Amino acid sequence: MRDTKRDGAPWHADAEDLRAYARGELEAPRLWSVDTHLAACASCRQALAEAGEPLALARGWERLDAELDAPRPGLFEALLIRLGVADHIARLLGATPVLRASWLGAVVLVLATTVGAVYAVDSPMLFLALAPLLPLAGVALSYGPALDPTYEMTVVAPLHGFRLLMIRTVAVLVTSLGLNGLATLALPVYGLRALSWLLPGLALTATGLALTARLGPVLAPGLVGGGWIALLTVAATASHGTPAPFTAAGQGMAAAVAVVAAAALHRLRDRFDVSPAHSPFSEFSPFSDSARRSAS
Incomplete structure (x- = not known):
């Protein structure tokens, strides 16, 4: 670009070039030419400012629209972010159904009622039988289409399915263990015996997750929970003292089951990353073929 015509009249940058320059879309070598010309031409600098104002205004409205449309983090999500949790992890945790007030309130009510019953009958067995089931139920409800409003989005999200499961788990x-621990503090007269729910709880949760890869998010925890109740029934009938799951041998067995189930879960982790149509949760999805047939 030259600054003067042959007849001596000044050259100016083309209006289209100035608009492209303002948008950041002008490419070399025209970019270099306009850069050089603007350094010496006040008239073109004024034209560039006038061309850039509508663009800046439009971009400002776009940013405002994006801010207004962006979902506002809830109290729990904002707290996680303040504690240093990454934004996307905090969003996933904030959408976990069992971390909402309704679930937490129900768990607190159940634990309080159970602790009261323990004091009434002077035996911790009711609490020890119930406490291991709470983390199993919480994990079962935290991943799957039954109660998760973000299930379909998480299935197709570019996030490792097993990683998502572990984050929520x-x-x-x-x-759950924190609430159970607080309830345990309300039973100080039973000492360490009041903590014998911990290893069975971990064993039940790990077993339920491992079986979920094959049986789905409803049948697997249902079978594990039913098996735990059946085991306690048999143990209580066969023993006049402490039921076997809460003895030293029973605790060792629970720890072994937890380790084996965790290893099996790790081995089956790829089953949580298959396509939605073949995922262990697909048959319960509201968009699955079986669900559509049932609805019709």
Whole structure:
């Protein structure tokens, strides 16, 4: 680009070039030419400012629209972010159904009622039988289409399915075990015996997750929970003292089951990453073929 015509009249940058320059879309060598010309031409600098104002205004409205449309983090999600949890992890945890007030309130009510019953009958067995089932139920409800409003989005999200499962599992376990631990503090007269729910709880949760890869998110925890109740029934009938699951041998067995189930879960982890049509949760999806047939 030259600054003067042959007849001596000044050259100016083309209006289209100035608009492209303002948008950041002008390419070399025209970009270099306009850059050089703008350094010496006040008239073109004024034209560039006028061309850039509508663009800046439009971009400002776009940013405002994006801010207004962006979902607002809830109290729990905002707290996680403040504690240093990554934004996308906090969003996943905030959408976990069992970490909401309704679930937590129900768990607190159940534990409080159970602790009251323990004091009434002067035996911790009711609490020890119930406490291991709470983390199992919480994890079962935290991943799958039954109660998760974000299930379909998480299935197609570019996130490792097993990683998502583990993120929510750890969150639910921390919450459930924390509430169980607080309830245990309300039973100080039973000492360490009041903590004998912990290893069975971990064993039930790990077993339920491992079986979920093959049986789905409803049948697997249902079978595990039913098996636990049946085991306690048999143990209580066969023993006049402490039921076997809460003895030293029973605790060792629960720890072994937890380790074996965790190893099996790790081995089956790829089953949580298959396509939605073949996932262990697909038959319960509201968009699955079986669901559509049932609805019709």
